[in-house]
Amino acid sequence: MFPWQQFARDPNKRNQIALRDPQGEVFTWQQVSEQISHYAKLLQSHGVTSHSGVALCGKNDITILFLYLATIHLGARVLPLNPAFPVEKRQQYCIAANSQFYYASDSLSLTGCQRILLDADVTVEQREAEVRSDSKKFLVPATMTLTSGSSGVPKAVVHHVQAHLANAKGVCALMQFNANGSWLFSLPLYHVSGQGIVWRWLLAGAILHFPQTDFYASVGQATHVSLVPTQLQRLLAYWQAHRISKETLKTRHILLGGAQIPTTLTSQLTKWGVQSYSGYGMTEMASTVFAKRSDEKIGVGQPLLGREYRLVEGEIWLKGAGLALGYWQNGGIVPLTNTQGWFATKDKGIWRDNELVILGRIDNMFISGGENIQPEEIEQVIQQWQFVKQVFVLPKADPEFGQRPVAFIEFSQPFSDALVEALTIWLADKLEKFKHPVDYFPLHTQRLQQGAIKISRTTLKLVLQDLLGTHE
Incomplete structure (x- = not known):
């Protein structure tokens, strides 16, 4: 049973708020589960089965989120795409990922991909979603996330649901995220960091907040937020310009990643009563791998729950919680681990003062x-x-x-x-x-x-x- 189904069937949980959309409208867990079922039927009406690939192209909105989860609900593979990609790139990635179905929030269509239409007939009964055992639902290829390799050509990294939940467990434990919290949907779903937010929300049974028109005002309405350093810099400027006091903020925890994290920024958060966390993650590991409470040191702490690491001639090797099934290639999955069973990241690092310090990419990225x-x-x-x-x-x-x-x-x-x-x-x-x-x-x-x-x-x-x- 997927988390949203479990919460919807729990009499103590089903009527609790699960998410708040960009317009401020709230959905309970019962309503979230119903919406996912509706979109699953919509996908089935187009011919989507457990063997299908579905590409989703758009910025974070309620439709993209429900289609993402509905695709997984059916046991199919979902490929989120950056809407900034030109149509030629979208076409290329859909073909490479064997995505026969395609939804876009804009009007662009792709050759050879059936367009998902939201006004299609959805009276079809669900079939595929009910025939898999719970164990198989969690272990089949579910998400395909693009990441750039040394060649500059993005590869689709394939994860199953259990990997996403395993990654989320370590982050939730570190950041004290539970059912009483709320996480801002602040990063795009086509990035693994955006998907990480979704799976932490689902693991904890908390509230997912969509940003409203004023993004930086929205930050203050959620207890937990994921940001890249550029966003943090702009958030601090916003709070200063608007003379925001810590008494008006709900924000208590901010997870930072995606680049070298300046300690000059993280130190400024204390005046607002916010604890920041400096993290290091990989698409191949379903998001955050190392993280710590930010301090004056530039390291990223120790591996989170279930992760393992090695430093081999200065290169960071990883395995454990969140490790992908592999890369999608020629209609199948190619393992990403080496002969020793580790994922060699091509990142250089050193162990200093009981924590990992990231030195940069071995390649040119x-x-x-x-x-x-x-x-x-x-x-x-x-x-x-x-x-x-x-x-x-x-x-x-x-x-x-x-x-x-x-x-x-x-x-x-x-x-x-x-x-x-x-x-x-x-x-x-x-x-x-x-x-x-x-x-x-x-x-x-x-x-x-x-x-x-x-x-x-x-x-x-x-x-x-x-x-x-x-x-x-």
Whole structure:
């Protein structure tokens, strides 16, 4: 029995508030269960079965949430997609993930995917949802979450329900989240961190709050919140500008992750009576793996309940609670563990002062405002412009976003501001906004190669440091 079914059948729980939508309307657990059943029937009316894949594309709203849970209820696989993706990318990911059905909050349709229509006939009786035993429901492939690998091509990480619940258990224990609490649905469902919020809500039987129009006012209405450092920086500015006092806030716990977490930010929360937690997580582990109460140290604490780790030549290896079934590839699941049974993260870390300190990626990926950015992906797009001969993308430090992308470019004509402006205009609809380089520099190919076959990224990093006047 899924958590929402269990709560709906409990006479002491069914009439308690389960969630509050963006308009402030509340749903009890009984109503949540009924809505999930309704959407499960809707999916079945389109032909969705336990063998199907369903892609959902949109920002967090009540429909996306209920379709997500209804797909899982049927034993099918759900693939949340970023609505910022252009239609070509959506098409590519749906095909790769074998998602035959597709719902989008916008009007874009995909070739070869049946569109889920909300006004379809839903009188069909549920069949597939009732034939699986409880144990099988929790262990079949349920969610497919995109993550970027070293190649820059996102892979779909497959989890079953039990992995999500196992991950949630450790976070709830650390942050004292129980049925008396509420968690703000502050991160998108197409990120594993957003899904983590949903499964903590379901495990605890608490209240899920959707943000209302004023996001940062909504933060103060929930006891627990997940934020990336960029959001925390803006929240603190909001509270200061609006002269918010701790007596007016319900917020007591904030979980931070997605980037290096500045201690200068976390220390400011104490004046509002809020405890922050610094965490480290992976899509492949269903969200948070390490976390601690934030302090003056930059580490991320110790592994949460059920997680295991090893440091092998500086690389972080993980297994235990939350570990994915594998990556979806060619219609099946490819294990992500190595021959020793561990997931090698490609993150570098050290154990210092009885906690894990994250040093960064072994490959080239970097994080900007909580978003993973793979330089090669941006380079591949820029390279398509007719006047670009060669391009390299690197991160530069940014006080608000942690890091932002910058580009070194060799044009087929002399480097100029006019060419950069023309490229920027061309690039506008080719990449998500957060992937657009914020600065462009000329790439002096002959000088940098100096007889080598290709330009070294290490050399370029030194050039960038000279240009910006920063040195590590």
